[in-house]
Every structure is written in C-alpha cells, then in structure tokens.
Amino acid sequence: MRNAENLPVKSLSEIFGKRQNQEIYVLADAGLGKTAFSKYLANVWCQAHCPDEDMIKFFFKDDIDCMREFDFLFLVLLRDADNLCCIDDLIFQKIVSRLGLEETISIDVLLKILENEKCLVILDGLDEWTHPDKECNKLPRLIPHRPSFLDDQEKCTVLTTSRPWKLELLEPNFVHVGEKVELAQLSYGSAVKLISRILQTLKSYRDKDALHCDTIQLMETISQMQNSKLAFVPLLLIYTTCLWCNGIQIGNSIVDFYLEIVELLLSRSSQIYGELQQWQELSSSEIPKCFAEYDNCSKHFPRLLCLGKLAYNTLFNETKENTLVFDGSVARKYLTPDEMKFTMRSGMLSESTSKTLTKKFSKVSFSHKTFQEFFAAIFISSQSDAWKTVQEKCRNVRDILDMSKICEFMSGMNADLMCEISNDLMSVINEDEITRNYRTSTGGGNMVYNNPLYNIQEMFMSCLQEMPESENIQLCLQDFFINEDTKHSKQLQRLLKQNKTNIKSLYINMRYISSSLREIIDLFSLTDLSHIQKLNYEGYREEEAKINRILFPSLQDVYLSRCKLTNDGNLSENLARVQNMQYLYIGEFTLPHKILETFLNFISGQRSMKKLTLNRLYCKEHGRHDCKRLNLNLDLSQHSTLSKLDLEYLPGRLQLNTSTPSLVDVSLSDINLDESSLLLSRDMLNIERVELWRTEMSAESLQNFIIVLKNLPQSVTVKMDHITQRTEYDRVRENIRRSQIFHVIRDNDSWQEFEFKTIKPSKE
Numbered sequence: 001m002r003n004a005e006n007l008p009v010k011s012l013s014e015i016f017g018k019r020q021n022q023e024i025y026v027l028a029d030a031g032l033g034k035t036a037f038s039k040y041l042a043n044v045w046c047q048a049h050c051p052d053e054d055m056i057k058f059f060f061k062d063d064i065d066c067m068r069e070f071d072f073l074f075l076v077l078l079r080d081a082d083n084l085c086c087i088d089d090l091i092f093q094k095i096v097s098r099l100g101l102e103e104t105i106s107i108d109v110l111l112k113i114l115e116n117e118k119c120l121v122i123l124d125g126l127d128e129w130t131h132p133d134k135e136c137n138k139l140p141r142l143i144p145h146r147p148s149f150l151d152d153q154e155k156c157t158v159l160t161t162s163r164p165w166k167l168e169l170l171e172p173n174f175v176h177v178g179e180k181v182e183l184a185q186l187s188y189g190s191a192v193k194l195i196s197r198i199l200q201t202l203k204s205y206r207d208k209d210a211l212h213c214d215t216i217q218l219m220e221t222i223s224q225m226q227n228s229k230l231a232f233v234p235l236l237l238i239y240t241t242c243l244w245c246n247g248i249q250i251g252n253s254i255v256d257f258y259l260e261i262v263e264l265l266l267s268r269s270s271q272i273y274g275e276l277q278q279w280q281e282l283s284s285s286e287i288p289k290c291f292a293e294y295d296n297c298s299k300h301f302p303r304l305l306c307l308g309k310l311a312y313n314t315l316f317n318e319t320k321e322n323t324l325v326f327d328g329s330v331a332r333k334y335l336t337p338d339e340m341k342f343t344m345r346s347g348m349l350s351e352s353t354s355k356t357l358t359k360k361f362s363k364v365s366f367s368h369k370t371f372q373e374f375f376a377a378i379f380i381s382s383q384s385d386a387w388k389t390v391q392e393k394c395r396n397v398r399d400i401l402d403m404s405k406i407c408e409f410m411s412g413m414n415a416d417l418m419c420e421i422s423n424d425l426m427s428v429i430n431e432d433e434i435t436r437n438y439r440t441s442t443g444g445g446n447m448v449y450n451n452p453l454y455n456i457q458e459m460f461m462s463c464l465q466e467m468p469e470s471e472n473i474q475l476c477l478q479d480f481f482i483n484e485d486t487k488h489s490k491q492l493q494r495l496l497k498q499n500k501t502n503i504k505s506l507y508i509n510m511r512y513i514s515s516s517l518r519e520i521i522d523l524f525s526l527t528d529l530s531h532i533q534k535l536n537y538e539g540y541r542e543e544e545a546k547i548n549r550i551l552f553p554s555l556q557d558v559y560l561s562r563c564k565l566t567n568d569g570n571l572s573e574n575l576a577r578v579q580n581m582q583y584l585y586i587g588e589f590t591l592p593h594k595i596l597e598t599f600l601n602f603i604s605g606q607r608s609m610k611k612l613t614l615n616r617l618y619c620k621e622h623g624r625h626d627c628k629r630l631n632l633n634l635d636l637s638q639h640s641t642l643s644k645l646d647l648e649y650l651p652g653r654l655q656l657n658t659s660t661p662s663l664v665d666v667s668l669s670d671i672n673l674d675e676s677s678l679l680l681s682r683d684m685l686n687i688e689r690v691e692l693w694r695t696e697m698s699a700e701s702l703q704n705f706i707i708v709l710k711n712l713p714q715s716v717t718v719k720m721d722h723i724t725q726r727t728e729y730d731r732v733r734e735n736i737r738r739s740q741i742f743h744v745i746r747d748n749d750s751w752q753e754f755e756f757k758t759i760k761p762s763k764e
Contacts, residue, residue, distance in 0.1 A: 012044070012066040015181055016120075016157065022150070024159040025167060028183035029369065033234065034161035037183065038075055038124040041159075045073040045120070070120040070157075072113060078129035078144070079325045079363055085136050086145045087121060087158070088114065115149045119156040126162035128325050142166070165402070185232040192219060194234065198241045218244050225250060225257070235368050239264075253466050255412030258374045259294050262304070262348070266296035269346035288381060288413050303339055307348065308379030310334040311372045312386060315406075316393055324369055328362030370405055377409030384417055391424055397432045397452045400425055404459040412466035415473055422460070426476040429456060435479070439505050439534045440557060440583060441611075448507065453479040461491040469494075478504040482520060484512035496524045505534035505557075506550070521549055530554060534583075539563040548574045557583040561615075570595060572602035581606055582641075587615035593622060596651065597632060604635045611644040612636075619651040627651035628672055636660055637678075643686070647671055661685055669693035675701060680708040687712065691719045699728035706732055709758060710741055717745070717757040 009015060015024060028034050047056045048068040056064070067073070074091045084090045088111055096105050105113075113119065123129075123144060131141040138145055143160070150156055167180075186194065196215045205211040222240060239261045243250055246264060251257045291297045297304065313334075314326050328351060331340065343349040348371065353362045366372035380386045394400050407425075411418045429435055434452050448454050460477050467473045477495050480503060486492050496503070506529070508520060517539070521527065527549070534557035535550060547563060555578045571591065575581070584606070591599065596619060603612065619627040632652035636642060637659045645658060648669040655674040658666060659681035665688060666679070673679075675698045680687065697705075702725055709716060723729040733754050736742045746755035 009181060011060065012041075012063045015179070016066055016069070022154060022157050024157065024179045024181065026159060026161045026181050026183060027164045027167060028161075029163060032183045032185065034183060035077075035124050038122050038159075038161055041067065041120070041122060042073060042075045045070060067120075069118060071117045072119040073122070074119065075122045075124065078123055078125040080361065081129050081144075082361070083132040083135055084144075085131050085138070086147075087123070087150075088147055090123075090144060091121070111147060114147060114156050117155060121156065121158045123158065123160040125325070126160050127166040165398075186234060186237065187232075188219075191222075191232055191237060192216075194237055195219065195241055198238055199245070202242070202245050221250060225252070233368070233370075236370070253412050254408055254462075255290050255466060258371070258409070259290065259297055263294045263296050265346040265348060266300055269342060270296065273342070273345050288378075290413055303335075303342070304375065304378055305382060306334050306339065307343065308375040308377075308382070311366065311375035312379040315372060315376050316389055324372065325363050325365045328364050331364040373405045374409050377406050377413060380406070381410050381414035381417060384414075387417070387421060391421075394425065394428055397429055397434045397456065400428060401452060401455055401459065404455075404462070407459060408462045408466060411463035415467040418463060418467070419474055422463075422475040422477070426478060429453075430478070438479070448481060448483065448509070451481075453505075454481050457481055457486075457492070457495075460495060461486075461489060464491040464494055474498045476502065478502050479507075480505065481507040481509075482524065483507075483509040487513050487515070487520070493524055496526070500525060500528075501530060503529050503532050505536070506532060507536040508550075509538045509540075511538065511540045518546055518549070526550060533557060535559065537561070537563070548577065551575065551577045553577060553579045556580055559585040560589075561585070561587040563589060570598065572599050575602065580608065582608060582610045584609060584611070585613040585615070586617065587613070588618075589616075590618040590620050592620045593627065593630065593652075600632055600634045604633070604638075607639050608641060609639060610641050611646075612642060613646040614648070614650060615646070616649045617651060622651070628653055631655055631674065636663075659684065663687050665689045667691040667693075668695050670695075672696040673698075673701060677701060679705050680712070682708060682711055684712065685714065687716055688714070689717045689719075692721075692723060693719075694722045695720075696724040699725045702728055702732060706736075712758070713760065715758050715760045717755070719746075719753075719755045721751065721753045723752075 026034060026037060044059055044063050045067040047059050048064045051064075074095055076087075076090045076094055078090075080094065081090060082093075084093055088107060091114075092105075092107050092110055096102060096110065114121075126143065129144070133141065136145075146158070150158070192215060195218055196211060199205065199211060199214055199218075203214075205214075218241065221244065222237075240250065243260055243264060248260055248264065251260055287298055287301050291301060310331055310333075314330065315323050317323060331349065335343065340349070344351055347367055349364055349366060351362055351364050353360060366375070380390065390403065390406075394403060407418060407421070410421070438451065438453055457477060457480060460475050464473075464475055475495060475498065477499050480492070480496055480499075482492070506526070508517070510517065510520075513520070515523070517537075529550075529552050532552050532554055535552075535555055536559040537547060537550065538559075538561045539547075540562045547560060551558070551574055558575070558578060558581060571586070571589065572595075575584075584603075586599075596617060599617075603614075622630065628651070630652050631654075632650070633655045634647075635655075635657045636645065637657045639660045640662055642660055642662050644665045645663060646667045647654075647656075648667075648671075650671055653672050653674050654677065656671075656677040656679070659678050661683050663684055664686050668679075668691065670693070673696060677697070679690070679701075702723060709718065720729070729752075733747075736754075736756055737744055737747070741759060742756045743759050744754075744756045746753060748754075
C-alpha cells in the first residue's frame with residue numbers, strides 16, 4: 001500500500017493513526033484486493049475484541065492494537081446496496097436487519113452509536129454503486145449520504161474502497177475526500193511467499209530445499225515473461241503457478257498466456273463435471289488463428305464468444321457502474337442454464353447471492369477484470385462492428401488508457417483490426433486537452449512517468465509486441481519518449497520508423513543511457529522529421545551533444561537542458577534552424593561569455609515566442625562572481641506575443657527590458673539587474689503576476705517598479721523575497737502594508753517573503 005505521497009504504508013496505524021482523517025479512500029484497479037482488504041480489517045477487528053488463540057497468531061500485533069481503538073465496525077458491500085444511498089440505512093438494512101437485531105437496535109439507536117462511539121464504517125466498492133436518482137434527490141450523488149453529525153465529530157471514521165476513476169469524478173475540493181491510499185501489486189518478496197504456499201498446497205513438499213528450489217525456478221520463469229507484471233496480481237499468480245505445475249510452457253504473448261489459463265480451466269471442468277452438449281462445429285476460418293493450438297478453446301469457441309458478448313455489454317454499458325459485478329439476470333441473457341453452470345464450475349465466472357424477506361438477489365462477475373477484458377476482446381475481434389460502440393466511449397486520452405488491456409488483447413487476436421483502430425484513437429488523442437497542453441508547453445520531463453501520453457506509448461508498445469513482424473502491421477502514434485526504460489525497445493524502434501512522417505513530439509532523456517545522441521538518432525532513425533512540433537532533450541552533460549541534428553525547422557516548442565555542445569558550438573546558430581519557435585526552455589548550459597552575449601541577442605530577435613524560460617546559464621570563463629561585472633543585454637520590448645517569462649540564475653549584470661504589452665506572467669530568480677532595466681511599463685495592460693526571488697536591483701529600480709505598478713489599470717499580484725536592497729525593500733513593504741491601494745496576501749518577515757496585489761475599483 002502507498003499513501004498520497006507515494007510512500008509505502010507498513011501498518012494500519014499509518015492509515016488510521018491520524019485522527020483528523022475521518023474520510024479514508026483505498027484506491028486500486030480491479031483484482032488487486034480492495035474487498036479482501038476490507039474483509040481483512042473486519043477479521044482484525046474481531047481478533048482485537050474477541051481473540052481466537054488459533055487465529056490471532058496470523059495477524060500483526062500493531063494491526064490488532066489499531067483495530068482495538070474502534071468500538072464498532074460496520075462492513076457494507078456497496079454492490080448489494082439495492083437502491084440504498086444513506087450510510088445509516090445501508091448499515092441498518094444490510095447488517096442489523098440480516099442479523100435479526102431490529103428489535104434491539106432501532107435506527108435511532110444506530111444513529112446514536114455512530115455519533116457517540118468510536119466507529120469504523122467500511123464502504124466497499126464505491127465504483128459498483130449507483131445513486132438511486134428516482135428514489136432520492138439529495139446531494140451529493142457520487143457517494144452515499146453521511147448523517148450530518150459526521151461532519152462535526154471525530155469519533156466515526158468512514159473508509160471507502162473504489163477504483164480510481166470513480167474518485168476522479170468528485171469535485172477537486174470535495175469535502176469528503178480525505179486521506180488517499182493506493183493498493184499496489186505484490187512485491188517480489190510477497191510473490192515468492194505466495195508461490196511457495198501455492199506450491200506446497202498443490203504438491204505437498206516434504207523437502208524444504210526442493211520447495212525453495214522450485215519457487216525460485218518459477219520466479220525466474222515469470223521474470224522472463226513479456227508481461228511479467230501481470231503475474232504479480234494475486235489471482236494471476238495462482239493461475240501461473242497452476243500452469244507451471246501442470247507442465248504447461250507459459251506463453252510469451254499475453255493472449256497465449258490467457259488462452260493457456262482458459263484451456264486449463266476448460267480441461268479441468270470437463271474432467272470433473274463432464275462435457276457439455278456439443279455445439280455445431282465451426283470451420284477453422286471462423287475461429288481466430290490464435291486459438292488453433294488450444295483444443296478446448298477451439299471446441300468451446302462459440303461459448304467463449306457468448307462470454308465475450310457478456311463481457312463486452314457489461315464493460316461498455318451506459319454508465320461505468322455495475323461493469324465488473326452485475327445482476328445475474330444480465331448473465332442469463334447471454335448464457336443458457338447449462339452454460340452458466342459450466343462457466344461457474346470452470347471458475348471463469350463467479351456468483352454470489354443475497355436475500356431479503358421477499359427477494360433473492362444474485363450478483364455475477366468474471367474471476368478478474370483482465371479476464372472480462374480478454375473475453376470482450378474476443379467478441380470485438382470477431383464482430384468488428386462492435387468497435388463502433390467502443391469508439392463512442394473513447395472520448396479522450398484517459399478513456400483510451402482504460403481500454404489499454406483490451407487493445408493489447410485485440411492486437412494478438414486481430415492485428416489488422418487493431419491497426420485500423422489505432423487511426424481512430426489517434427484522432428481522439430490529437431483533440432484531447434492533455435495532448436494540446438503537452439505539445440505547447442516547455443515543461444521538463446521529470447514527471448514523464450505520470451504523463452498520459454507516455455502511458456499511451458507504453459500501450460502501443462505492448463500492442464505491437466502481440467503482433468507479427470510485418471510491413472503491413474502499422475500502428476499510429478505521434479508522441480514519443482526515449483529514456484532508460486525504452487532505449488532498447490524493439491517495439492519503440494518499430495513505432496518510430498512506422499510513424500516517421502507523423503511525429504508531433506519527441507522526448508529524449510540521456511540520463512542512464514550510455515549511448516551518444518548520434519547513436520540514439522541512428523538507432524531510432526530520427527532524421528528528416530518534417531512534422532515534429534515539440535522537442536524535449538535532456539543531455540545530462542553528455543560529452544558530444546550534436547543537437548543540431550534534431551533541431552528541425554518545423555519545431556515550435558524546444559526544451560534543451562544539461563547539454564554540452566560540441567567544441568563550444570554556437571547555440572544561436574543551432575536554434576536558428578527552428579523557423580517558427582514559440583516556446584523555448586534553455587537550462588543548465590555552460591557557454592563562453594561571447595556565446596552568451598550572442599545567444600541573448602538572438603533571443604531578443606525571436607519575436608514570435610509565447611513563452612520563454614532561461615534557467616541556469618553559466619559563463620565558462622568568468623564564473624558567476626566575476627561575470628557580475630560584465631553586462632548582458634536581453635531586450636524583449638519588441639516581442640508582441642510573449643505571455644510568460646521565466647528567468648533564473650543568469651550570469652552577468654543583466655540589462656533587461658520586459659516592456660511588452662502581451663506579457664501576463666513574469667518570474668525572476670537569482671538575477672542581477674542593471675539600473676537601466678525596465679520591468680514594468682504603463683502599456684503592459686495584460687500583466688497579472690510578477691515574482692522577484694533573490695533579485696539584485698537598485699533602490700531606484702524598486703521604487704520605479706512600485707510606481708508603475710500603482711498606475712496600471714488592472715490588478716497585479718506580486719511575490720518578492722530577499723531583494724538585495726534590504727533597507728529600501730523593508731521601507732517599500734511597510735508602505736504597502738499601510739496603503740489602501742494594496743492588499744497583503746502573505747507577509748513573513750523572518751523569511752523576507754512578501755506577497756501582495758493591487759486593488760482596483762470595480763468597473764461597475
């Protein structure tokens with residue numbers, strides 16, 4: 001488990017120990033153990049309050065102590081909510097009534113318990129719950145309603161489990177979103193322990209050394225699988241171990257891996273329960289080629305296709321709710337009674353039942369979400385028209401990522417169809433706000449792993465891995481990322497070569513890459529990229545960075561960081577190749593002083609830019625101290641489209657002119673300003689924010705800045721700290737505090753932090 005800071009959670013006290021966290025959300029994708037965790041909490045609570053000597057040894061003492069703090073625990077499975085939407089009603093109907101305690105515990109008594117006692121209410125499966133709009137018009141509709149007193153007391157804690165997408169629908173400042181905890185996949189050590197226990201159960205080892213040897217051998221086999229991450233999902237790890245124990249060679253592709261599992265389940269079910277009545281035989285052309293090696297899968301293909309239709313229609317229903325766990329009547333629309341029994345006995349479907357005084361309910365689900373996606377892919381691959389419905393659901397990048405596993409399965413079942421689909425998906429990706437923002441920003445690549453477009457690339461690499469190597473197999477992709485994780489990927493090489501004329505953005509991070517930029521260019525055929533718009537290159541002081549080979553004329557967004565140019569090459573000459581530069585980031589370059597002067601003059605002449613960031617430019621000859629005595633000039637007064645300027649740690653005494661009407665946001669940090677510098681002028685009618693961090697400026701410059709600020713017609717927010725003219729800075733701050741023209745937002749004298757904004761009368 002990991003908390004909001006992505007730090008591992010080692011005990012329950014780290015989750016429940018903070019008494020201010022009365023709302024806790026446990027998030028995980030399907031199959032990673034949200035319900036198991038909820039039931040574990042209930043078991044720990046039982047051991048804490050009524051210990052069983054034979055059982056308590058299996059629980060951690062810290063967890064027992066943590067659960068002992070709660071006087072009551074209520075576990076509610078939201079998948080069985082039956083149109084209930086209030087926490088007290090859910091507890092009363094699903095727990096109190098089922099235990100036959102209505103006469104002892106009335107709804108009023110229950111409310112008093114929740115209000116006055118230390119309670120833990122567990123709501124499991126928020127993503128499988130739908131608010132009954134017809135029966136209730138209360139707000140909010142995305143979570144069960146809390147009794148009003150829960151907002152003001154600190155005794156009752158509500159823990160809710162959910163898939164992440166459901167929580168994303170809540171408003172950003174929603175009051176009920178408190179502590180977030182993520183359930184992760186098994187660690188390597190946990191996987192080893194689970195495999196050892198499974199092997200012991202299946203083969204009853206008497207020799208511990210033999211058990212250890214087989215466990216390590218199986219882990220080595222899993223680590224060599226192309227989709228080894230999947231094997232760290234508990235259920236799939238169990239299946240993998242069963243395949244290995246049955247002497248079945250685990251398939252290299254993900255489709256083969258799942259077909260082997262289904263083949264094993266069908267074989268076992270037929271042996272134990274007998275064969276079902278034979279369907280009319282299908283011709284080999286009607287069965288996907290990937291099924292050919294699997295006798296039971298081929299023989300039962302019509303039934304698997306029915307399962308696929310069920311998976312398809314539940315995954316892509318009108319709402320995202322009730323997709324993984326659905327009413328039994330839905331399953332019976334697609335499967336006969338005998339087929340229902342067969343799929344239940346095989347383990348591909350599972351069913352749970354619940355009763356009220358007048359009704360009996362059944363809920364059906366696939367054994368794991370990826371199996372549901374696997375069967376849905378079978379249906380889509382066999383019924384190409386089904387993709388049209390799926391396409392309607394893919395409205396943005398995140399929707400496509402939700403489809404990633406289905407696309408991967410389809411790639412192994414019907415590669416031609418997946419190639420057609422990739423064109424449709426790319427149209428959606430191009431129109432997404434995430435894509436537009438990424439292609440028109442100068443941000444760095446530190447958060448690349450959280451970039452949805454990086455995840456899209458991973459999805460297509462996985463898809464290509466499932467496909468045969470053929471010139472006719474081409475997937476459409478336009479945003480590419482090369483780093484230490486992808487530098488040796490044959491799939492990425494194929495994708496880049498297939499899309500050479502379509503590339504819109506290219507990210508290259510040379511950290512932990514031993515190859516040179518020239519070798520990377522040759523390996524991935526990064527030449528003549530005629531449509532590329534964005535380049536992000538982080539060289540990490542590579543000895544020979546021939547960046548001129550990747551600075552193409554079509555670029556609009558250029559990010560260059562930590563580069564050492566060959567023979568102190570002229571940065572201006574390299575950038576001059578870019579004919580329509582609008583977004584520029586230059587960071588952590590060491591250049592000769594004359595080259596620095598030439599570069600800043602070059603920037604002054606680039607008048608089509610919208611955003612400019614210069615960060616940590618170093619003078620090779622003088623260093624920072626000696627360079628302060630030398631002038632550098634940056635004149636942006638003729639830039640008519642520049643809206644954001646960010647300058648940090650530039651050498652020399654900078655003569656800066658930012659007097660351009662288009663500027664909205666200016667940030668200066670560790671800059672030594674010349675007395676003639678002009679930060680603000682009266683014609684800067686769009687300026688909204690100015691930040692001055694550790695800025696060296698004269699008293700006169702600071703006074704002029706405040707005078708112009710007062711005379712601007714719009715409100716402007718200013719943040720300052722550690723201005724070198726400390727006496728004048730303190731006097732300016734005191735005048736601002738007393739003035740009616742300014743509103744002070746933050747004032748920290750010990751840190752010299754000061755934030756304020758000008759107050760302008762309403763236009764009305």
